[in-house]
Amino acid sequence: MSEEHVDAIVVGARCAGSAAATALAGAGRRVVAVDAAKFPSTTISTHLLFAGGVAELARVGALERVEALGAPRHDEAYIGMPGAEVRGTYSPVDGIAYGMCVRRAGLDLALVETARAAGADVREGVKVTSLVEEDGRVAGVRVSARGMQGEHTLRAPLVIGADGRRSTVARLVGASEHLSNPNERACYYAYYEDPRTEWRGTAAMWLAGRELGTVFPTDGGLALSLLMPPKERADEFRLDLEGEYDRTVAMLPGMAERLAGRTRVTKIVQSVEQPSYFRRSSGPGWALAGDAGHFKDPVTAQGIRDALRFGRLLGEAAAPVLDHPARLDAVVRKWELRREAECLETYHWTNRLARADEVNPLQEQMLRMLAKEPEGSRRLLDVYSRVRRPGQLLTPGFLAGCAVGAFRRRGVDRRALLRTLTAEARTELTTRRDLFRAARMR
Incomplete structure (x- = not known):
């Protein structure tokens, strides 16, 4: 058996793994990233x-390499539901x-x-079979x-598992989940040809009843069309995938109009089980980045952003202390606690939006009030952008105003609205x- 010594090993070379490898290599460290895939290679993702x-x-x-792929810039976002809609632009983040x-x-x-240009050794088609352990x-x-x-x-002071939700590294180190939430919505998506220029700069989402759908213009002159129906409808999709997909689009009139006359040009990709979680993500000589350590329901589209951010921050934090095991472990643990502190509130907010409930009067009133405010839509998009x-x-105060406005509307089932408010209060608690527990841990 051949053996090689490096400064750091990254298992998985997609978003989190490449970001970590880029940061480590940029700091002058010899880093090897391995991935079972050979690139270019796709994966299930919105x-x-x-x-x-x-x-x-x-x-x-x-960014320069990514923009060269030709995906249009989304200068605005749109959310629509029966009786309410909001359209807005983003606050700049680093310009x-x-x-x-x-x-x-x-x-x-x-x-x-990008990782290779920084000096990382990325090896494709390579699979991890086991870990090397010494002195615990x-x-x-x-x-x-x-x-x-x-x-x-491959030997190194640090092994970073960035190999996704079914992480081999997480399994081998026995990383347990300390927070988890079952998903209530499934995902079904496909690509459509998209010549409609009036929508090419808009990421759009529609809600009606218990249904949720989105259309995002993407590269190649296409649009990603995503449905997130209640998970219990999975059997209906299983029996007639294309038919049920089209019927569900028709349940969302705005989405149906957006796709009218457009041709679906790919197969429909499906993902039914996608629970959210935080796993223990640091230990002696190891760390878990990206979905290997933390995953949120795709309904708020935060996964790639967090994978890039915390992969990079992990590489930057670890690079100076790789030669000092005790300091390395402390730094990696501090990185894990920072990730949890920054992501925890968004995690719970995402779980709230991922509930497959009927669109309710409180949600409609929130959207109406935001649409009326001069900067209301931007404040909402700032949450999605993590500003x-x-x-x-x-x-x-805002929630109280929404509740009062919803109660005053004609035809509102006030008992149902009270149940909604009670559920929101429980989620907030x-x-x-x-958040209090995370602050104490830090």
Whole structure:
């Protein structure tokens, strides 16, 4: 068995892995990133970035490569539901005031190329088979590849698992979940040809009843059309995928109008089970980045942004202390607590939006009130861009005003509205409790 010593090993070379490898290599460290895929390679993903996510591409150094793929800039976003709609623009993040939706084959290849340009050794088609452990620490990995005789051992002071929700590294280190939430919505998406120029700069979402759908213009002259029906409808989709997809689009009149006359040009991709979680993400000689350590329901499209940001921050934090195990472990643990502190409120907000409930009068009133405010739509988009925390938008005063306005509307089922308010209060209490616990841990 051959053996090689490096400064850091990254398992998985997509968003989080490439960002971590780029930061480590940029700091002068010898880093090897391995991935079972060969790029360009796609993966299941809704791949939307708000302005804050595009800014993370720039911070990693990949934005120029990504923009060369030709995805249109989303200068505005739109949300529509029965009786209410809002359309707005983004507050600039590092001077960037637009979103993008970039197909993963091109996006991930651009990130891999960025890591290589920084000096990272990215090895494709390489699979981790086991970990190397010494004195109670992870000290490397054993890998195999097609055409490789036997296994090859890579040793390093730090192994970063950035290998997705079904992370091999997470499984091998026994990383447990300390927060989790089952998803209530499934995902079904496909690509449509999209010549409609009036929509090419808009990321749009529609809600009606319990249904949710989005259309995001993407590269290649296409648009990503995503449905997130209640998960219990999965059997209906399983029996007639294309028919049920089309019937569900028709339940969302605005989305149906957006796609009218457009041709679906790909198969429909589906993902039914996608629970949200935080896993323990640091230990002696190891860390978990991206979906390997933390995953949020795709309804708020935060995954790529967080993978890029916290992959980069992990690489930047670890690079100076790789030669000092005790300091390295402390730095990586501090990085994990920072990620949890920054993501926890958004995690609970996402779980709230991911409930497959009927659109209710409180939601409609919120959208009406935001649409009336001069900067209301921007305040909402700032939450998606992570410029503003959900609690800074959903203040007690704002929620009280929404509740009063909803109660005053004719035909509102006040008992149902009270149940909605009670559920919102419980969610807020859970969020505050977890934020308090995270603050104590820090």
